[in-house]
Amino acid sequence: MSIVIGVAAIVALVSLVAGISASISHSLESIGPTTLYMTPTQSHIFTAADMAEIESLPYVANVIPIISFNANLSEAGSESTVTVYGIMNYSIASAIGGINLYSGRSYNDTTTPYALVGYDIAFPTTSQSMPSVALNQPLYLQGLGASGRSITVIPLGILNQYGSSAFVSPDSSIFIPLQAAESITNKYSYTILLVKAMNTSTVNQLYSLLENIYGNSARIISIQEIASTISSITGSLGILLGAVAGISLLVAGISILSIMMVSVTERAHEIGILKSIGFRRRDVVFLFLSEAIIIGFAGGIIGVALGAGGAYALPGLLSAGAGSHQSAPTPAIAKGGGGSRSFGRGVGAFGSSSSSQQSTSALSFTPSVSPGLAIMAIMIAIVVSVCASMYPAWKASTIDPIKALRSE
Secondary structure, three states, X not given: OHHHHHXXXXXXXXXXXXXXXXXXXXXXXXXXXXXXXXXXXXXXXXXXXXXXXXXXXXXXXXXXXXXXXXXXXXXXXXXXXXXXXXXXXXXXXXXXXXXOEEEEOOOOXXXXXXXXXXXXXXXXXXXXXXXXXXXXXOEEEEEEOOOOEEEEEEEEEEEOOOOOOOOOOHHHEEEEOHHHHHHHHOOOOEOEEEEEEOOHXXXXXXXXXXXXXXXXXXXXXXXXXXHHHHHHHHHHHHHHHHHHHHHHHHHHHHHHHHHHHHHHHHOHHHHHHHHHOOOOHHHHHHXXXXXXXXXXXXXXXXXXXXXXXXXXXXXXXXXXXXXXXXXXXXXXXXXXXXXXXOEOOOOEOOOOOOHHHHHXXXXXXXXXXXXXXXXXXHHHHHHHHHHHHHHHHHHHHOOOHHHHHHHO
């Protein structure tokens, strides 16, 4: 049983870390390794002139402007904050890794505030009784800016569920045309610039060039650098958690040693008979080590099965505990995201979501139980079992057959 628990702990923890790493990497890769995100500091704003200057730089393939602001959804006495992104239609895929629609269609670039609504806004986590988000029908947002004035957007489509995302959270955001966002906010400056390098080999040069130009006036994030950092961190975390889980295998080894020693004492007469009919010392050692291999192999197989099952069940249990939503037959207005996050050099995120939606996104991953991990776990179980049984096996091989037969 101790072998089973040890192997299950290793498989569950390592596969969970691998799943989280794969989910984050997939999110980053879908956005593109050539992407740089820029946000201005309080002492600077991004204008059309900044866009033109950046587009003229070497290594730049494209520059995408984005306007983001917060607004409130107020319905049936309940109020929630959402983040609205003004972005050109063809640029949405670059920001969230592709347009995946649950229903409806995307908008065209126009001054009319047509919208794409995130899945968590259409399908709430906290209430099933709130009015639905009806396509092509007005959706009212309130409390925009200091004036607190109201705006109206017209949902044309509902995005499918995206799960975890590196920067903007599609599930808890509303997307409208850039021109409409400019008209609504009465501002023609941008809160985010999405800069695409020509290829992966020029990302670092472009990053350095933008840093030299803007200095402390802008914060810059390199997707490539983040992906490399995350891969390194999750790799180290996987090793650490695997080592922690390996402590249970050490306990298992001590348990097997104790059981084998008791077995040698109880089977002394049997060992004496075997040696009296011609078994040599190495034959007795081989007998006990064979039993250890069987114990390790069987325990490893069962442990892998339990660990894999636990790894796949845990995200669902945590999501349920965090208030994860269930698909509803009718879309409904739900609580959306909170305030914007700030950028940091090399780390950070833009976009926002409420705590419940952050939890949902963070838990939207699939554990990765690879054949290599399963084989490694089984081999470790066998090695621990054999190592723990070596001394008892040697002890059994040194038993005097005459004394052993008399002991009965």
